[in-house]
Amino acid sequence: MAEAPYNEMIASSGVERGHYRRYAEWLANQPASQLAQKRAEADALFHRVGITFAVYGQEEGTERLIPFDIVPRVLPADEWTRLETGLKQRVRALNAFIHDIYHDQAILKSGIIPAEQVLCNPQYRPEMQGVEVPGGIYAHIAGIDIVRDDTGEFRVLEDNLRVPSGVSYMLENRKMMMRLFPELFSSHRIAPVDHYPDVLLENLRSVAPTGVADPMVAVLTPGANNSAYFEHAFLAQQMGVELVEGQDLFVRDESVFMRTTQGPQRVDVIYRRIDDDFLDPLAFRPDSMLGVPGLLTAYRAGRITIANAIGTGVADDKSIYPFVPEMIRFYLGQAPIIANVHTWQLRRPEDLDYVLANLPDLVVKEVHGAGGYGMLIGPAASKEEIAAFRRQIIATPERYIAQPTLALSTCPTFAESGLAPRHIDLRPFVLSGRAD
Amino acid sequence: MLSRTADHLYWMSRYIERAECLARLVDAHYRMSLLPHSTEALESSLRSTMVALRVDRAYREKREKITPRLVLDFLTVDREFSGSILNCLRAARENARAVRGSLTSELWETLNATWLDARAMTARRSSATDTGQFVEWVKERSHLTRGVTIGTMMRDESFHFTRIGTFLERGDNTARLLTAHQEDLMPGADAEAVPDPFEWSVLLRSLSAFEVYRKLYRSVITPFNVAEMLILRDDMPRSLLRCTKEVYSNLQSVANHQSTETERRAGEIHARLHFGRMEDLTSRGVPAFLEEFLNRLADLGDRIATDFLVPVGA
Structure with a gap:
């Protein structure tokens, strides 16, 4: 708990870590005024290019710039290689898990995961039971959040298997760094990221319905008012595919078409950036204006690929998260390469006892909650809040998990007052396709 | 697209x-x-x-x-x-x-x-x-x-639709600005009359046509000369003829299976200006002509929306 967080740049001895040394030297030689000017330049450019995200619930036209910092997070190649292997392993197991629960449910039969945890989960989609998806892949694009704890160990904080976003900001940030500080790129050997759209397009084409020779891919967005609209437009443009809204698509004879100026045109793969609930008003929320009526029928008939598949949310739920290491052993017969954050499942009596005895030191989360709702941060909570939460836990323990308070690693970051340590995490994107 | x-x-x-x-x-x-x-x-x-x-x-x-x-x-x-x-x-x-x-x-x-x-x-x-x-x-x-x-x-459909929007809007605006001065263009009005030079020079300046007028006509500003220049001259970038010519040719480049009638109407609007003479306009009356032109342009806009775009009111 009270451990000092791991500093990404400077070791406890006070010396820069090896992979930061050259950057730190460079930074020390930059006049403050020049850095300030470069940061202003970045702001102006981001504004002009419109690399923004919309803020909900505020005056129309409220668009914020993406956060950008001129101090990069440097990962040495050996650390990344290990992460990469571990991430691939994890996502392979997650895909195997989703396929399994929508088919034979071997993992439930074996008793490794209690069946009701899965089948009674609101993210479990009975419509997907027995549906064959190309290559058996469900989470084509996964965003796995990785943190580093106080011992320097990487851990998975959560898996995002529905519509993870943020990749465009990484690409734009990299482009901005190259523009502002080209000298850093000649003095370091930096692995490129700008081929991501090509890889993504190939990945999406690889999972087209069987027999389609030249698959037509489209990106489905909720529209220009969505907070991640920039990313939707960016990825569509970079891949050279159409950016469509629900109103641009229709289903006829179980196939999906776009309305074009030259008449209907068939679509084979939809990279959707809309939640399951809104995809098809005939199958899910009837009030959805964002979806395409009949899409689920076309999907079940195998005439269209939806990426990510419908029903992936059951695998990134907080109640399923503690079982991912078990999944890796069960489906792949391997030991997990990246560990989870230790998690107590309060439906287990022994975990419940421990957590109730240590509430002030722990973080307790509601399993289906998101974005900080239904969450207790023990060290920051008052006695009354803890007491109230304790009552809720005792009433329905199965709705909660608990984790130790993490000291996330820090990296120096430009703040109002100058360079200061800030907590960071990492969201690598993991693509899964048929050629895999 | x-x-x-x-x-x-x-x-x-x-x-x-x-x-x-x-x-x-x-x-x-x-x-x-x-x-x-x-x-x-x-x-x-x-x-x-x-x-x-x-x-x-x-x-x-x-x-x-x-x-x-x-x-x-x-x-x-x-x-x-x-x-x-x-x-x-x-x-x-x-x-x-x-x-x-x-x-x-x-x-x-x-x-x-x-x-x-x-x-x-x-x-x-x-x-x-x-x-x-x-x-x-x-x-x-x-x-x-x-x-x-x-x-x-790229000179593809995107470009043509962009241009269609530009020239429909421009033609509409030029016609409306002429309408604002239509009392001087009534049938039977004296073609040689020189009314308030002030209003007409405002009009010409707002269409970047003041110097051009002087160059073309080398005389005082008369409403009928201005109307001829802004309606029938092919070389005036903001004239009705020029605008409809651009709309028609861009429309031809994006034609689809259901747009035949729309194309025909665009061609008709253009042809009437292309082969039109000032005498014909003045005998019917310029204001009546302008009103009909604006209606035809609006009809064309609706038809383009229905054939290619998101239909009006959809």
Whole structure:
């Protein structure tokens, strides 16, 4: 708990870590005024290019710039290689898990995961039971959040298997760094990221319905008012595919078409950036204006690929998260390469006892909650809040998990007052396709 | 291409063209307001212009008095009036943002920066001088947008729909501005008469046609000469003939299986101007001609929306 967080740049001895040394030297030689000017330049450019995200619930036209910092997070190649292997392993197991629960449910039969945890989960989609998806892949694009704890160990904080976003900001940030500080790129050997759209397009084409020779891919967005609209437009443009809204698509004879100026045109793969609930008003929320009526029928008939598949949310739920290491052993017969954050499942009596005895030191989360709702941060909570939460836990323990308070690693970051340590995490994107 | 994309491109270019037309108009009136002219003439010109643009009702809902300053502010920077230059620039940018992936980055950045700068400029403006500078700047931004469009866009459907929007809007604006002065163009009016030179020079200046007129006619400004120049001259970039020619040829480039009748109508509008003579126009009366032209243009706009874009009211 009270451990000092791991500093990404400077070791406890006070010396820069090896992979930061050259950057730190460079930074020390930059006049403050020049850095300030470069940061202003970045702001102006981001504004002009419109690399923004919309803020909900505020005056129309409220668009914020993406956060950008001129101090990069440097990962040495050996650390990344290990992460990469571990991430691939994890996502392979997650895909195997989703396929399994929508088919034979071997993992439930074996008793490794209690069946009701899965089948009674609101993210479990009975419509997907027995549906064959190309290559058996469900989470084509996964965003796995990785943190580093106080011992320097990487851990998975959560898996995002529905519509993870943020990749465009990484690409734009990299482009901005190259523009502002080209000298850093000649003095370091930096692995490129700008081929991501090509890889993504190939990945999406690889999972087209069987027999389609030249698959037509489209990106489905909720529209220009969505907070991640920039990313939707960016990825569509970079891949050279159409950016469509629900109103641009229709289903006829179980196939999906776009309305074009030259008449209907068939679509084979939809990279959707809309939640399951809104995809098809005939199958899910009837009030959805964002979806395409009949899409689920076309999907079940195998005439269209939806990426990510419908029903992936059951695998990134907080109640399923503690079982991912078990999944890796069960489906792949391997030991997990990246560990989870230790998690107590309060439906287990022994975990419940421990957590109730240590509430002030722990973080307790509601399993289906998101974005900080239904969450207790023990060290920051008052006695009354803890007491109230304790009552809720005792009433329905199965709705909660608990984790130790993490000291996330820090990296120096430009703040109002100058360079200061800030907590960071990492969201690598993991693509899964048929050629895999 | 997606129908919705074509729709946004078409409206993007209509709005930027509309902003330019308004800026030209405001600019001409603003310059005139600096000359020792009768305020009455200026106000009457503003009044008939607002009627022709069909914004007089929106104006009356906000204000009773017509003064040059009030009207010009209304047309330029009014945040609540959806037809103000400021809001046209916003609409152009919003349409562009909805299809930013289909635009060249130069074009998107030009429209985005135009809106951001316009918002900042109008927030801090304080005097009438600023209005003059602002509309001057709007014209420059429109020129820049057009240059970027022509200089960077592929000559594919996107480009043609963008151009169709531009020229439909421009033809509509030129016809409306002529309508604002139609009393001098009534059938039987004296073709040699020289009425208030003030109003007609405002019109010519707002269409960048003042010097051209002098060069072509080498004489005093007469309404019928102006009308001929702005309706029938093929070499006038803002004339009705020129605009309909551009609409027709761009429309031919995007034809689809259901657009035959729309194309025919566009061709017909163009042909009537191409083969039309001033004598024929004056015998029927220029005002009647203009009214019919505006109706045909509106019909064409609706048909284009139905055949290619997102149908009006859908």
